[in-house]
Amino acid sequence: MKKVIKTFGYVLAVSSTLVLAGTASAQTSSGNNHSHGHSHDAKRSVYDGYFDDDQVKARLLSDWEGDWQSVYPYLVDGTLDPVMADKAKHGDKSAGEYRAYYDTGYKTDVDRITINGKKVTFFRGKEQVSGDYETDGHEILTYKKGNRGVRFIFRKTAGDDAAPQFIQFSDHIIAPEKADHYHLYWGNDRAALLNEVTNWPTYYPSNLNGKQIVEEMLAH
Numbered sequence: 001m002k003k004v005i006k007t008f009g010y011v012l013a014v015s016s017t018l019v020l021a022g023t024a025s026a027q028t029s030s031g032n033n034h035s036h037g038h039s040h041d042a043k044r045s046v047y048d049g050y051f052d053d054d055q056v057k058a059r060l061l062s063d064w065e066g067d068w069q070s071v072y073p074y075l076v077d078g079t080l081d082p083v084m085a086d087k088a089k090h091g092d093k094s095a096g097e098y099r100a101y102y103d104t105g106y107k108t109d110v111d112r113i114t115i116n117g118k119k120v121t122f123f124r125g126k127e128q129v130s131g132d133y134e135t136d137g138h139e140i141l142t143y144k145k146g147n148r149g150v151r152f153i154f155r156k157t158a159g160d161d162a163a164p165q166f167i168q169f170s171d172h173i174i175a176p177e178k179a180d181h182y183h184l185y186w187g188n189d190r191a192a193l194l195n196e197v198t199n200w201p202t203y204y205p206s207n208l209n210g211k212q213i214v215e216e217m218l219a220h
Contacts, residue, residue: 047172047220049147056140057175059152061115061133064169064179068113068203071213072106075099079210083217108201113184119159120167122186131159133167139194150174151185151194166190170200180205181216 045051074080081095084102088095112123121130133154141149151168164186171182183200185193204213 046174049143049149049172051148051174053140055174056138056150058135058138059173059176060135061118061120061154063152063173063176064171064182065115065117067206068115068182069206069208070106070108070111071202071204072108073111074210074213075102075106077210080214080217082214086218104198105200106202107199110201112206113203118157120154120163122163129160129162131156131163133157136166136190139168141194141197143197153190155190164188166193168193 046055071080080102081099084095084098087093087098091098093101110122110124114121114123118132118134119130120133121128134157136153136155138153139151141151143149149170149172151170153166153168156163156165165188166186168185169179169182170185171179173179181202181204183202185196185200187193204216208216
């Protein structure tokens with residue numbers, strides 16, 4: 001396991017549903033997120049990246065615990081074509097243009113990630129590296145479009161040298177809640193990762209097949 005899992009010139013994720021461009025600016029904030037009436041509309045607003053700083057609350061690594069697969073192979077083999085076609089119906093690009101955009105976004109050769117307690121393991125084919133991670137706060141990013149996102153950051157405290165020093169989760173959720181998918185940035189430079197907004201390898205539970213992932217994406 002001496003071969004290093006690299007950042008691949010890619011890091012990881014912001015919103016798989018938002019067209020993101022440019023450099024993000026960041027600030028740290030914390031707060032609470034308890035909404036009641038109109039909760040569906042409020043959740044949609046947060047998902048789309050519109051929220052107040054005081055809604056953001058610290059999260060534990062357990063929110064992302066599980067066995068996760070990259071969706072990139074499903075884009076490459078055409079499984080996600082219905083998703084691209086649906087985006088074309090509601091967006092400003094053709095299906096082919098969306099496919100190219102998501103090819104850049106989803107691209108990664110880390111095809112599986114497992115998270116169990118403090119341990120995060122990255123699988124790259126038959127190779128794997130692991131590290132133990134502790135929370136390192138969060139950052140609120142503001143994008144050129146005007147919407148925002150939260151990166152929940154964890155720092156390596158033990159494990160393989162090849163495992164990244166930092167991992168940053170983005171999943172459209174801003175307070176403690178189990179993730180149903182996520183985008184993950186990883187690397188050794190905490191600040192540099194915050195500027196990555198074009199490549200966002202995306203992970204769904206490994207027990208879902210391609211059709212089920214398409215259904216999940218279309219539901220959003």
